[in-house]
Amino acid sequence: MPVLSRRRFLKISSGAVGLTAAGGFAGPNLSELMAAPVPGDEIRTVPTFCDICFWKCGAIAYTKNGQLWKVEGNPEDPLSRGRLCPRGTGGVGAHYDPQRLTAPLLRREKRGQEEWVEVTWDEALGFIAEKMQVIKKTHGPEAMALFSHGIGGTFFKQAFKAYGTPNIAAPSYAQCRGPRDVGFNLTFGEGVSTPERTDIRNAQCLTLIGSHLGENMHNTQVQEFAEAIEKGASIIVVDPRFSIAASKAKYYLPIKPGTDMALLLAWMNVLVNEELYDKPYVEEYGFGFEAFQAEIAPYTPEWAYPKTGITPRMIRDTAREMARYKPASLVHPGRHVTWYGDDAQRSRAIALLNALLGSWGRKGGFWSPVSMDVPGYPHPPYPDSERGKADNPGHKYPFADGALTTGIREATLTGEPYPIKGWFVYATNLMQALPNREETIRAIQGLDLMVVVDVIPSEIAGWADVVLPESIYLERHDDLNVEWFRDPFIALRQPVVESPADQKPNWWMARELAKKLGLGAYFPWNDIHEYLDQRLQAGGYSLADLEQHGIIRGDKQPVFFDEGLVPEFYTPSGKIEFFSLQLQEAGFDPVPKFNPPAEPPPGHFRLLYGRAPMHSFSRTQTNPLLAEMMEENEVWLNADIARRLGFESGQYVRLKNQDGVVSNPIRVKATQRIRGDCVYMVHGFGHTARGLGKAYLKGASDAQLITRYETDPLMGGSGMNVNFVSLELEA
Template sequence: MSTPNQFDPSRRAFLGATMGGTALSIAGLPSQALARINAPHEHEKLKETTEVFGFCDMCYWRCGLKIRSRDGRAVKIDGNPEHPNNWGVVCGKGNAGLMVAYAPNRLKYPMKRVGKRGGGEWKQISWDEALNEVAENLNKVKKEHGSQALALIGHGSWEKPYHRLAHAFGTPNTTSPVFGLCCGPRGLANMMVVGRNLTGNETIDLENCKYFLMMGRNVTESLHNGETLGWVNGVANGAKVVYFDPRYSITASKADEYYALRPLTDHAFLLAMINVVINEELYDKQFVAEQTLGFDELKERVKQYTPEWAAPITDVRADDIRRLAREMAAKAPSVFVYAPRRMTRSSNDLGTGLSITILNTLFGVWGRKGGVFTPQKYNVPEPDLPEFKHAHIAHRVKTGGDFDFSAMDIPSEHIVDEHGKYQRADGAGVMGRWPIANAQYGLTNEMWRAMAEQKPYPIRALITAGGNGFLNSTNYDIIRKALETIDFYVAADVIPNEMNAYADILLPEASYLERYDDLQIGGAREGYVAVRMPAIKPMHDTRDAWTICKQLADRMDLGAYFPHESIKELLDDRLKKAGSSLAEIEKVGILKTARDDKINFPRDHGNPLKIKTPGGKTKAEFVPSMLKNMGYDKALDYVEQVRPKDDEFHMTFGRVGYHTHARTQDNIWTADFMRENVLWIHPEPATKRGIKEGELVTVTDQKGRSGEIKAKVTARIRKDTIFMVHGFGHWDKRMTTAYGQGVADSDLASYEVEPHVGSMSMGLSLVKVEKA
């Protein structure tokens, strides 16, 4: 263990010199702010322009960047034309990344809470004080309650070292909203059927696809450059677009056909499509025969789901369903049933996800040009580290797990596994709770509940790395109670928000323009590894995530898990094991393997698709055996969804092209595009309520939660549905641009739990709208 530097306030107060500079005195007193420039004539070099490579942090697609700096200031963000995530394109959000670094409201110095938790009073402390305090408090929790009493919630690329730190500490309770609050059910469905999750940077051969059946995948507004670009190219190459959404989005306006699907009924429509494809023998017969299992059972199970059955449920005519199925089959395998980006909506998201995957599988899209390609990998080994205490949990579902199927009814009080190790507190990967939920990313919603209720066992400390529990999740009471219940909360972030307002210690992070981070390793048509380099020095007194975690690990006797002296050393070590080096990748930003059609499209070259399902099968499973073992194959069957009464609406929300989650509303440049969200409402119900364009309305859900928001009266939405853009309605006054702008959809969305996966069913909320 290395010894932490001891804080010495008297020494710190009078340090005037820079690392390389010499001390300055003014009026006989030592300088407090200034130092002499060490190198002669250094200021003459100030106007030199430099360019470094990075990858974006403004959303979770991670486009490759080139960042130009002059005078120590980042001045322009461009795309890296070699990066497969964006091929040189940067969106509005990406351009506004400069204002993450230069935001006046960002967190600038390590802070310690001085008033009551959440009261909003802090004092500036040194990094040594902050890190010592965090280490002491976490060690205290470990001593009194055990290492499992720590939870980590991360959200963003910077979270990786925090996960490592928490695993080294010895807790299984690390989580990220990506699964339980966003993509979980669809990734899981793909995994169960074909053994790959198809989330993150989806491996769709967009350019060559000839038919997109888009289930609310609003690719032009919930946009990711490479994906949007590929889709646009696909359309330019002649692809037909059929788009389903209760709202006429911009993507709908670009589609050949648009269907205002009844909210939450995607599953019914898809089951009817499967029914037609099977009954009319429109499927890829060779693929189904050679590389799938369970076709006959599937056929039997979907027999009842005829287009005539689906039509009154979905508001899509039966003959349209038949025609769409036939049209797609004619273009297969260069077709794709496109899942929504976020699939935490209905009370059967697993079933919806399964039906999408099944339909894609029937069309034989896997490993085919114009369908889904098999990605390549750039093999960059992780560093050698001591084994983590709960390492076996993380990959449960992916690897087939080590479940004991004979013990289904384990009560939630059963908190340790057969090895005597603690199960995850959120129940992800735990028999008897949420066994199929991803145990690496966990169920963030259930982790908040575990903290609030202190069940199934006490969670006494929390680390958050980015994220905003309130505006990303939906049950504010649970989150507030959790934050008030635990003994110690440390938050690391670049910006202030409603969640980190509760922190006992705030660690200000350098933004993505100011730091190295661990490598970006992706699988596209080509395998790649990309580097993030600092374009400028860290602003204020901020540090990068890896350094923060390393310095905490050293203080907690966990230094063996962070064996490198610096993040640069880690990157160089990893890259050298892959036959390159940090110096080499810094010249180009990205290293790639060449595209190889034989690998990307094995079935176009006479080779079978490599499949390994969690059920241990080497063929795609239409009725996944793991789900059957757990009784969850019932998700294949349609479940009736909630319906609004005459005076109610389905509550829907989604993204817009210039904001990401709840992170960009306080960015002055993105706010310039869109400062507040508005409520989309159809003219007919609006007139009935006397609501005019721009007027303030009150939205209230069945639980009595409500908010005031301006109305956008538009025929571009169903009469039984309202919509608002996600991420607004901030109530943290520290966010001076975002504060009080619009309404938080997260405080109106449902917090019911999807009964198979444990993820949230946010779309079940029904609301009333009245003039304010």
């Protein structure tokens, strides 16, 4: 590793202070640990990739005299392009987080009371293995479910497949991007995948529908967004809230929440009626265009105006603007799209609009992801499950192509199609991710085993029988990231510093658990080095090379049609399906239709939620650096409405939803930046887990107020923007 030596320009206080590595881990003085180096300091750099969110940006971590100092972007990495987002930069705080779990815990009192005793790893894993053996014997292996988020779940998935369960799910499907990928798959035969295959940097017109880039800090996307702005791209933003992105827009459409479908249909109507769509593209690649044209004929801008609140002139102007720049005209598919329960169809409408603009497969539209060939580590075949997955019995949701967390929860509650008796939860705070917390709690109460792997004592950890403390990403190896992206590459996560206490990496936990279950044959390697080295050697690459650079990049391949990529559409017709026979046969609308949303009851506002750039979900609120950037969330309320109702910015209120659920106190942000019929808050706050220190009871939780949800009939996604709240001043 390169060793740098730096000196400080101004010496104004003493340098670094040592931190006790294990035991007595009290909140360290971060500012002293992160002081700029003084002469003689030993600076070491280690390339790795970030895990504060799922984007997996390449990073270079710095240590100073053996202590973690700072993290920067790896210039060789195509995702970060040398620059991390605030969360990645603040990743240092995850290591020093005073709220971290430090040892395996075994429940002492009732579930949810957060009373545990510290146990050894051997005791903790032995307890889990014993319970899992009983569950397997009594109910079959399918009665264990794994909830897992992110690349760190790879080895647990392997262990659970070896154990014999097909019930492996993540909220990133049914509570996030699942409907989007189903909608695009039904249209183009492929999903949008992650990182999104959007060519934002070359888009000459970029349309964002509720997608709040900049607040939604997906690094590459935001970097490309800024690049597009610099190049003068025309930006159209549709959002009930004047988002950061809206402030960059040429056209801002303050749409009534829940009516995006009407706008999308009207836009398509204009493109077709005024013959502004990409005709040669549609003729060559389209299927069912005439039937589609007939279906959308009634949806004029005048039809959409009273529904959406967007004037016919604005609808026409923006449709023409999109068409002017086609095919480099990108209508962004969004990511967290589980809004109203018709989300797969709305996503399909977005896909169709892109099809009319000819942007799929074109520069400034959508590229086709490519990857490098790195074989998996060989292992014995997994046992077949006789009973199949439990989350979607009888294919009730015929187009679900991923496992449904809420389906597993339902099976746990009902015992149908068969009982689920154990949950193993890796790196996902289901209490804040799933709608209707009460259902989740009831499901957990009926379990024989509940295990949570986490880095902090989150709400979901509070309900566990056994809590396993994980090393954070800067302290561990993970599986290789062999990414599907516009530029193929392999990235390595490797430890920068040691874990401060008795935390362990996921691969170690998964392998030790497998051994105790008699499944050691599925982990036929001695340590993670051997695993990574073998995988890389099989692909013709070197671990030493990757350890030094963090990234190995592959050869450029064609990712657009005009670069030589062969246009292929993996739909039943082999074409872009403007009219979907498979939807029609399954009893759904072959061309999307508009369903009006429910109106808020008097005195209520629709509850909308989103992201802040310095936080990831509900997992960063205890990170001292990121907490300082945003300590609590606020409820955005239109300033005129606030004045009328007598609320002022900074006042604490409680939100009460239509089912009588009352939130923690949350500050009002009276602002012109939102419509009067909805309120907005950033997701991830309002923690109720007692071990979360300063984050405990700070701000309010949208998840707590999402007692209602509309299930997407196509694929089982949870539409969550269907709750209404009133505000009550906190005494």
